[in-house]
Amino acid sequence: MTVQFGYPEDREARSAARVRALEALLIEKGVITDATVDKVLGYFEADMTPLNGAKIVARAWTDAEFAERLVKDTPAAVAELDLPVGMDGAEGEHLQAVANTPGVHNLVICTLCSCFPWPVLGLPPYWYKDPTFRARAAREPRVVLKETGLDLDPSVELRVWDSSGHSRWFVVPQRPAGTDGMTEEQLAALVTTESMIGIAEVPSPAA
Amino acid sequence: MKLQHHLGGLENLGPVTYEPRVFVEDWEQRVFGIHVAMMGLSAHLGDAVPQYPIEDVPTAFSSVWTWADLRKGAEAMHPFAYFQYRYYEKWLGGIGGFFVSQGYITEEELEAKAAEYLQDPGLDLPEGGDERIDDQVIRYLREGDSPRQGPATSPAFAVGDLVTVKDVPPTEHTRLPGNLRGRTGTVERVFEGDYGYFCSTGPDGIGEPMPVYAVRFEPTDIWGELAEPGAVLYGELYQAYLTHAMEEQQ
Structure with a gap:
């Protein structure tokens, strides 16, 4: 344990140089190509973003039967929508939606690592991967939510899902007030990544 | 540990x-x-x-x-x-x-x-x-690389069963959240099919395809008086980690 004291000032520059050296060597040795990493990153930037999840949520808000199918058989319901190919690809093989209601709020965590439904939510934000969040959300989820600005009514049951198995969970938040008459596209624009993990609600556009 | x-x-x-x-x-x-x-x-x-x-x-x-x-x-x-x-x-x-x-x-x-x-x-x-x-x-x-493998075997537990999480031996790697070890919960869902894991975790018990369950735990059973009221905790647990709660008590 030297990091408390001998903390190199150029920590980031050293990591940047080391990962570039690793990538260079892997290209030289024929493990990957000069384009592999860029193509992987491009795949996520172009196709696998939280917009997919937002479209799924917006459909659930406007089609009650779809909303029911979505929690019952998530992969089949997701496949109904016109989303990029790969919703059941890496980290989407077993998607599982859980829906918030006036009496139930859901929160997705992963205490063992950082399991996340890539195809529908994109890659996980840093706070989700933070051991402090993972540890605390298991035991004191209401306090953690309150710290981020979500003060759940005591009457609401808070369901915490620890992603320890094969499923990749995501939350269908409640449709906010003041959105009557909005199109699916307008609704999708309101949905945040945080709301689909469960640390926030979707704010009303009037607010 | x-x-x-x-x-x-x-x-x-x-x-x-x-x-x-x-x-x-x-x-x-x-x-x-x-x-x-x-x-x-x-x-x-x-x-x-x-x-x-x-x-x-x-x-x-x-x-x-x-x-x-x-x-x-x-x-x-x-x-x-x-x-x-x-x-x-x-x-x-x-x-x-x-x-x-x-x-x-x-x-x-x-x-x-x-x-x-x-x-x-x-x-x-x-x-x-x-x-x-x-x-x-x-x-x-x-x-992708789905862990769902082989023909589904008959699950040992059904929805509503009380199950106790085994305290399996510590190993290099596990998919059992430590806070659930030894705790008793209720099977809320039996997932369709059997699920393998990328590798055998040895005495920890997973790797080969097996049923997986969503198990509901009451926080007071895990955290005692530190538990927050009005919350429930779900673990997604491989069958190897579970035993019938009644068996455990005998």
């Missing part, structure tokens, strides 16, 4: 840093990309559901690399270092170490090359490589 297996409920950690970005430094994207490439080129993918023609992919990579390998690396860290290093710093340590330990590169050449890039960050990457490597990696991303 590994702290990393028992994170849930650890106290006195202070506030969460709500950093909404996925990557906070550009270099982090590169190590993420390398990890995904390794998963997409992993030797075990010939047996995956999409039956990837992995042996025909012209890559020098011949190892198995899955989430289990990345997780094992993180779980092998000094527990304090696990908290002190940022997420992708841990990845870089684990992945760099893997390529060295497997003989793809040497630590000396990695350090020498890193010194060059440290001195001149603008130096280009080498060029070249067979496009079929990239095609396989992207195909893996689109088609």
